[in-house]
Amino acid sequence: MKIKIFLFSILLGLVYLTACDQDSIxxxxxxxxxxxxxxxxxETTIDITGKTVKVDSVYxxxxxxxxxxxxxxxxxEIEAGYICQYYPDTFYLDKMKNKNSVxxxxxxxxxxxxxxxxxxxxEVTVYPVxxxxxxxxxxxxxxxxANYCDLNNILGRKTYTARNLNISDSLNTVSNTNQxxxxxxxxxxxxxGNLFLEEYKKPDHGALxxxxxxxxxxxxxxxxxxxxxxxxxxxxxxxxxxxxxxEIENSTGTADTTVVMYSSLNVTKEVIQLNxxxxxxxxxxxxxxxxxxxxxxxPAGVFSQISIPLKQIKDSIxxxxxxxxxxxLTAQPRSTRPYSLDFPGLGTYSTSQMxxxxxxxxxxxxxxxxxxxxxxxxxxxxxxxxxxxxxYTYSFENISNVVQNAINNTDKESLDLLLIPTLVSYYTAxxxxxxxxxxxxxxxxxxxxxxxxxxxxxxxxIIAVDLGVGKN
Numbered sequence: 001m002k003i004k005i006f007l008f009s010i011l012l013g014l015v016y017l018t019a020c021d022q023d024s025i026x027x028x029x030x031x032x033x034x035x036x037x038x039x040x041x042x043e044t045t046i047d048i049t050g051k052t053v054k055v056d057s058v059y060x061x062x063x064x065x066x067x068x069x070x071x072x073x074x075x076x077e078i079e080a081g082y083i084c085q086y087y088p089d090t091f092y093l094d095k096m097k098n099k100n101s102v103x104x105x106x107x108x109x110x111x112x113x114x115x116x117x118x119x120x121x122x123e124v125t126v127y128p129v130x131x132x133x134x135x136x137x138x139x140x141x142x143x144x145x146a147n148y149c150d151l152n153n154i155l156g157r158k159t160y161t162a163r164n165l166n167i168s169d170s171l172n173t174v175s176n177t178n179q180x181x182x183x184x185x186x187x188x189x190x191x192x193g194n195l196f197l198e199e200y201k202k203p204d205h206g207a208l209x210x211x212x213x214x215x216x217x218x219x220x221x222x223x224x225x226x227x228x229x230x231x232x233x234x235x236x237x238x239x240x241x242x243x244x245x246x247e248i249e250n251s252t253g254t255a256d257t258t259v260v261m262y263s264s265l266n267v268t269k270e271v272i273q274l275n276x277x278x279x280x281x282x283x284x285x286x287x288x289x290x291x292x293x294x295x296x297x298x299p300a301g302v303f304s305q306i307s308i309p310l311k312q313i314k315d316s317i318x319x320x321x322x323x324x325x326x327x328x329l330t331a332q333p334r335s336t337r338p339y340s341l342d343f344p345g346l347g348t349y350s351t352s353q354m355x356x357x358x359x360x361x362x363x364x365x366x367x368x369x370x371x372x373x374x375x376x377x378x379x380x381x382x383x384x385x386x387x388x389x390x391x392y393t394y395s396f397e398n399i400s401n402v403v404q405n406a407i408n409n410t411d412k413e414s415l416d417l418l419l420i421p422t423l424v425s426y427y428t429a430x431x432x433x434x435x436x437x438x439x440x441x442x443x444x445x446x447x448x449x450x451x452x453x454x455x456x457x458x459x460x461x462i463i464a465v466d467l468g469v470g471k472n
Contacts, residue, residue: 040320040465040466041323041463041464041465041466042317042320042463042464042465042466043461043462043463043464044316044317044461044462044464045459045460045461045462046308046309046312046313046316046459046460046462047309047458047459048306048307048308048309048327048458048459048460049306049307049455049458050294050304050305050306050307050453050455050458051294051304051305051307051455052294052295052302052303052304052305053302053303053304053305053418054300054301054302054303055301055303056140056142056301057140057141057142057277057301058140058141058277058298058299058301058371058444058446059139059140059141059368059371059372059443059444060139060140060141060274060275060276060277060299060444060446061139061272061273061274061443062273062275062443062444062446063267063273064234064235064236064273064446065080065081065082065084065223065235065238065273065275066080066081066082066232066233066234066235066275066277066299066446066447066448067080067081067082067109067124067223067225067232067233067235068080068114068116068122068225068228068231068232068233069122069225069228069229069230069231069232070115070116070229070230070231070232070448071229071230072340072341072450074450074452075295075297075300075302075341075450076279076297076300077229077279078232078277078278078279078299078300078448079225079277079278079279080225080232080275080276080277080278080299081145081222081223081224081225081275081276082222082223082235082238082273082274082275082276083129083143083145083148083149083220083221083222083223083272083273083274083276084220084221084223084238084267084272084273084274085129085211085215085219085220085267085272085273086214086218086220086221086239086240086265086266086267087211087214087265087266087267088196088208088214088263088264088265088266101190101193101194101197102190102193102194102197102242102243102244103190103243103244103245103260104187104190104193104243105187105188105189105190105192105193105240105241105242105243106185106186106187106188106240106241106243107126107155107156107185107186107188107221107223107238107239107240107241108183108184108185108186108237108238108239108240108241109124109183109184109185109186109223109233109235109237109238110181110182110183110235110236110237110238110239111162111181111182111184111233111234111235111236112180112181112182112234112236113234114162114231114232114233114234115231115232115234115341115342115447115448116162116230116231116232117162117230117231118161118162118163118231119161119162119163120161120162120228120229120230120231121159121160121161121227121228122159122160122161122162122225122227122228122230122231123157123158123159123160123225123226123227123228124157124158124160124184124186124223124224124225124226125154125156125157125223125224125226126154126155126156126157126186126188126221126222126223126224127145127149127150127151127153127154127155127221127222127224128149128150128153128155128219128220128221128222129148129149129150129219129220129221129222130148130149130150130219131219132216132219133148133219138274139272139274139372141274141275141276141277141299141301142277143274143276145222145224145276148222149222155188155189155192155221156186156187156188156189157186157226158184158185158186158187159227159228160184161231162182162231162233163182181236181237184233188240192218192240192242193242193243193244195217195218196208196217196218196242196263196265197242199217218265220272222276223238224276232448234447237266237267238266238267239264239265239266239267240264240265241262241263241264242262242263242264242265243260243261243262244260244261244262244263245259245260245261246259246261275299275446277299277300277301277446279297279299279300279301279302292454292455292456293332293452293453293454293455294452294453294455295450295451295452295453296344296359296419296421296449296450296451296453297341297449297450298344298421298444298445298446298447298448298449298450299444299445299446299447299448303418303419303420304329304418304419304453304455305364305416305417305418305419306327306416306417306419306458307414307415307416307417308403308406308414308415308416308417308460309413309414310403310406310407310410310412310413310414310415311413311414313403313407313462314407316462317462317464319466320464320465320466321404321464321465321466322400322403322404322462322463322464323400323463323464323465324397324398324400324461324462324463325398325399325400325403325460325461325462325463326395326396326397326398326399326460326461327361327395327396327399327460328393328394328395328396329393329394329395329419329453329454329458330391330392330393330453330454331343331387331392331393331394331451331452331453331454332392332451332452332453332454333392341448341449341450342447342448342449343387343449343450343451344357344359344387344421344445344449344450344451345357345358345359345385345386345387345394345421345422345445346386346387347386347387354425354426354427355423355424355425355426356386356423356424356426356437357386357421357422357423357424357445357447357449358377358384358385358386358421358422358423358424359384359385359386359387359394359419359420359421359422360377360382360383360384360418360419360420360421360422360442361382361383361384361385361396361399361417361418361419362377362381362382362383362417362418362420363381363402363415363416363417363418364416364418366381366382367418367420370382370442371442371443371444374441374442374443375441375442376424376439376440376441376442377439377442379398379401380401380402380405381401381402381405382402383396383399383402384422384424384439387451394419394453399417399460402415402417403415419453420444421444421445421449422442422443422444422445423442423443423444423445423446423447424439424440424441424442425439425440425441425442425443426438426439426440427440
C-alpha cells in the first residue's frame with residue numbers, strides 16, 4: 001500500500017509540473033535561493049563598425065604555388081608566380097654511368113584545379129635563381145624576384161592553356177602518391193641534366209646527398225607568368241625530370257630493347273618555396289569607407305576589419321562578466337559572372353592535402369606570429385569559422401574571451417579584429433567508435449577567392465552575468 005501511495009504522489013507531482021506555465025518552472029527554487037547567490041543575466045546588442053584594409057604582403061611560404069594571371073571585374077587583377085628549390089630525394093642514375101649525356105630535361109608543373117578560363121592562352125617563363133644566392137627567410141609575398149633571380153637568363157618558356165584540347169585529359173596527366181594531376185611540361189636545357197649527371201658520378205654522389213649542397217649546385221627556378229590573362233593554376237607539385245634511355249638485354253645477353261627512363265628532382269618540405277603575388281593597383285576597394293560593403297580577397301591581402309567599441313560596452317555592461325559575445329557577418333550573394341571567384345572559408349576538406357579552408361578572426365598585432373609559427377585558433381585570442389551557405393553568413397558563436405581580455409587589460413577605445421582566409425591542415429583522431437578531425441597548423445590561404453560583406457548593419461550580441469546580484 002505504501003508503494004502505491006508513493007507512486008501516486010509522483011504522478012500527481014508530474015501532472016502539477018505539466019500544468020505550470022514556463023515562468024513558474026523558471027522560478028522553481030528561487031524562493032529558497034539566498035539573494036546573494038542569485039545570477040543576474042543581462043543581454044544587449046552593440047553596433048560595431050567595419051572597413052576593408054590592404055596589407056603590404058601575406059606570409060606566403062607554402063608547398064604549393066600559384067601560376068598565372070586573372071582579372072575579376074569586381075575585385076581586380078591577380079598575378080602570381082613562385083620561386084622554388086629542388087632536392088633529389090629519389091634520384092638514381094646508376095644505369096647511366098657509362099653514358100656521357102642525358103637525352104632531355106623537362107620541368108613539370110602539376111595541378112588539378114585552376115581559376116578562370118581553361119582555354120585562355122597563357123605563357124610561363126622559367127628563370128634560374130642566381131648562383132651563390134641563399135634565399136633568406138623573407139617568406140612574404142612582396143618579394144622582388146629580381147633580387148633573387150637572373151631575369152636575363154631564360155631556362156625555358158612555354159605557351160599553354162589550362163586544358164589542352166589537342167590531347168585527351170587521360171594522356172595529359174601524371175600520377176603522384178595515388179593522385180592524378182594535369183601536367184604543364186616545359187623543356188629545359190639538356191646541360192642542366194648533364195650537370196646533375198656529372199655530380200652523380202662523383203664519390204658518394206657529391207652534393208646530391210644533402211639539400212643545402214644541392215641548392216648550391218643548382219639554386220632553383222622562378223616560374224613567372226609572362227603572357228596572357230584569364231587563368232591561374234593552383235599548383236600542387238613542381239618537379240624536374242631528367243630523361244635518359246637504357247638498353248635491355250634479352251635472354252641471350254644481347255641488347256635489343258631501348259627503354260626511356262627518368263630521374264626526378266622534387267620540390268619538397270625540406271626546401272624553400274615562395275609565392276610572388278601582385279594585385280591590382282585599384283585602391284578603391286579599401287580606401288572608400290562610404291560604401292555599404294567591405295571585402296576579402298586572396299591572395300591579394302585584402303581583408304575585412306571590424307572594430308568593437310570597448311568603452312561603450314563597458315559603460316553598458318558595468319562589472320558584469322561576459323557569458324557570450326556572438327558575431328554574424330552577412331555576405332552578398334555570389335555574382336552570376338561565369339568565372340566569379342569562390343568564397344573564402346568554405347570549410348571544404350581536401351583529403352589529398354589534408355587541409356580545410358577557414359576564416360580567421362584575430363587582432364592585427366598577432367597576425368605575424370600566428371602564420372610564422374603556424375598556429376591554430378585557440379578560442380582565446382583567435383577564432384575560426386566557415387561559410388554557411390544556407391543563410392550566406394560567417395558566424396563566430398562566442399568571442400567573449402578576446403573582448404573580456406581587451407576590456408580588462410587595455411585602455412583602448414576599441415578592439416580591432418581582422419578577418420583573414422586561412423588554410424588549416426588537420427589530422428584524424430579516433431576515440432572509441434568515432435573519428436574526428438583535429439586542426440594541426442595554419443598557413444595563408446592563397447587560392448584566388450573573394451567575398452563582399454555587408455557592413456551597414458554590423459552588430460554583436462552580448463550576454464553577461466552578474467554573480468553578485470543582491471549582495472550588500
